[in-house]
Amino acid sequence: MAIGVKVMSRPDSGVSYVRATLKGMVLTFKHLLQPRVTMQYPEVRSTDDWRIATRWRGTHRMLTDAQGRSKCVACGLCPQICPANCIKLVPGEDEAGNRYPLIYEIDEFRCVFCGYCQEVCPEEAIHVGVHYENAEYSRERFVYDLERLSAQTHPVSTLWDPSDPKGE
Amino acid sequence: MTPEMKGFLLFSSLKMLAVFTMTMVGVALMTLMERKVAGWIQNRPGPNRVGPTGLLQPVADGIKNFIKEETTPAAANRSLYTIAPAITFIPAMMLMAVIPLAAPLPLAVDFTLPVLGRFVYTGDLPMVVADLPIGFLFILAFSSLGVYGVALAGWASNSKYSLLGGLRASAQMISYEVALGLSLVPILLLSGNVAFSEIIRNQQEGLWYIAPLFLSFFVFLISGFAETNRLPFDLPEAEAELVAGYHSEYSAMKFSLFMIAEFAHILTISAMVTTLFFGGWDIPFTSWDEQGGVAQTLATHLAFFAKTFFWIFFVMWIRWTLPRFRYDQLMSLGWKVMLPLALVYIVVIAGAIWALDVLAPTISPTARAGALFLLNLPIGWGVFFFLDRGRIVQGVGQRAVPIRAGAEG
Numbered sequence: 001m002a003i004g005v006k007v008m009s010r011p012d013s014g015v016s017y018v019r020a021t022l023k024g025m026v027l028t029f030k031h032l033l034q035p036r037v038t039m040q041y042p043e044v045r046s047t048d049d050w051r052i053a054t055r056w057r058g059t060h061r062m063l064t065d066a067q068g069r070s071k072c073v074a075c076g077l078c079p080q081i082c083p084a085n086c087i088k089l090v091p092g093e094d095e096a097g098n099r100y101p102l103i104y105e106i107d108e109f110r111c112v113f114c115g116y117c118q119e120v121c122p123e124e125a126i127h128v129g130v131h132y133e134n135a136e137y138s139r140e141r142f143v144y145d146l147e148r149l150s151a152q153t154h155p156v157s158t159l160w161d162p163s164d165p166k167g168e
Numbered sequence: 169m170t171p172e173m174k175g176f177l178l179f180s181s182l183k184m185l186a187v188f189t190m191t192m193v194g195v196a197l198m199t200l201m202e203r204k205v206a207g208w209i210q211n212r213p214g215p216n217r218v219g220p221t222g223l224l225q226p227v228a229d230g231i232k233n234f235i236k237e238e239t240t241p242a243a244a245n246r247s248l249y250t251i252a253p254a255i256t257f258i259p260a261m262m263l264m265a266v267i268p269l270a271a272p273l274p275l276a277v278d279f280t281l282p283v284l285g286r287f288v289y290t291g292d293l294p295m296v297v298a299d300l301p302i303g304f305l306f307i308l309a310f311s312s313l314g315v316y317g318v319a320l321a322g323w324a325s326n327s328k329y330s331l332l333g334g335l336r337a338s339a340q341m342i343s344y345e346v347a348l349g350l351s352l353v354p355i356l357l358l359s360g361n362v363a364f365s366e367i368i369r370n371q372q373e374g375l376w377y378i379a380p381l382f383l384s385f386f387v388f389l390i391s392g393f394a395e396t397n398r399l400p401f402d403l404p405e406a407e408a409e410l411v412a413g414y415h416s417e418y419s420a421m422k423f424s425l426f427m428i429a430e431f432a433h434i435l436t437i438s439a440m441v442t443t444l445f446f447g448g449w450d451i452p453f454t455s456w457d458e459q460g461g462v463a464q465t466l467a468t469h470l471a472f473f474a475k476t477f478f479w480i481f482f483v484m485w486i487r488w489t490l491p492r493f494r495y496d497q498l499m500s501l502g503w504k505v506m507l508p509l510a511l512v513y514i515v516v517i518a519g520a521i522w523a524l525d526v527l528a529p530t531i532s533p534t535a536r537a538g539a540l541f542l543l544n545l546p547i548g549w550g551v552f553f554f555l556d557r558g559r560i561v562q563g564v565g566q567r568a569v570p571i572r573a574g575a576e577g
Contacts, residue, residue, distance in 0.1 A: 017555070017556055018552055018555060018556045019556070021489070021490065024489045024490065025485060025486070025489050027489075028209045028485060028488055028489045029485065031208070031209050031210065031211055032205070032208045032209050032485075034211055035211075036207075036208070036211055036212060036213045037211045037212075038211075038212050038213055040213075040216075
């Protein structure tokens, strides 16, 4: 035995290595015959056992009113609260004095999906959505403008409800 | 050149082509099978994206390996670094040449081709590339050549991980080579021949050697695992401590050659277990397969394939069951258990065969093998008793006793 090797006091009573090996082989063979549990992702996106939670915070979505205009009034709360500083908002004002966003961009790459923008929004305009498949081929494509945010159709996140902390 | 020589050359070339193709395709499918079995044992489906149920995965892997960039470490010994994969790959490919794949095919052909002339072949065509009279000695010699490639790959890469992997591989393979070789001596004693065809014929007359030579089989199987560097003995490429061992620095097709060699070794070890201990291409409980003919050749080939397939599966099954040995445990198992066991077993079997020859010289081969089998029962029991520190007979699958008293919450 080499110098400095600590010899452990291993249990040597009541232990059968041959038996343990055979038991292990039986176990692995049983697993070999069991049904596969992997969800075949691109084909199957949700099952009875697994579906995306309603309070999932994913790709943003801007809601629109009945006339198809963005609900956003460019109050500036969301860029103010955004911890990742990923929302770019340039406010504008029409003849009637209504504020609206001239530019509204969210960089989904910088976003940490905390959901504060949805929580802080007084008009319930910007939302985080129940959606996660937002891969792109270039970094630029991750900057969603107002038109693209409004065009999203996925359900919006319910966020965390203090009265129902486990989401049941 | 006589027509007979030309006929021999023609059929030998055909057999070489067939065996090489079968080995390469088999290796490719084994890489898929390994990943499938790994997946199934972990309740996953395994690779299933390329082709129907993932069947074309080896093709995709092959194409990937061909078009990947070949890298050479800056300070590597370039010539040795390049030649090492070939040194590992070529002996691994040569091993299948001596293993009989099916019953001999009786042939009587006489035909004339334009330009090439007349070809004649009469007699039994052995279903093996080279029916060498030195049989498994050839396999022992060539399988141990692979260690040069591994050791050179580790040394030439100029990387500490590769070097350690290469050193471990050489030490391990040389250690277990001894036990592997000695475990085959009882076969030599019992069959009186090292040629595979004779060994198979002996097993057909008596019992498969698994019965009369069970401990040889046990030592051979374990040494075979160590020789192929498979789990639980894959210390040369122990990824937790050595990155990937001796092929850490290799990429693309050079790396692929190491993988092919490893899988070809598994194939050879499985085929050898089949041939030496499970009757080779013999179909049990019938002598129909010994009559010779096309149907017999095909059926015996299927039997050989099924047996080999089982042992390939067994190797993979063990891989996903047992964890890796510690290096000193590996060495003490090899030198302190397997080697003495093989030596003592040679003495016991030699004595038993001598006693049988003296006491009952006219006994039938089956009865002789049966008597040896009865002798194996107490020896096997004793060996497992010793290996298991006397626990196997108590059994009952007790829980391990905690080292510290009161450790259990």
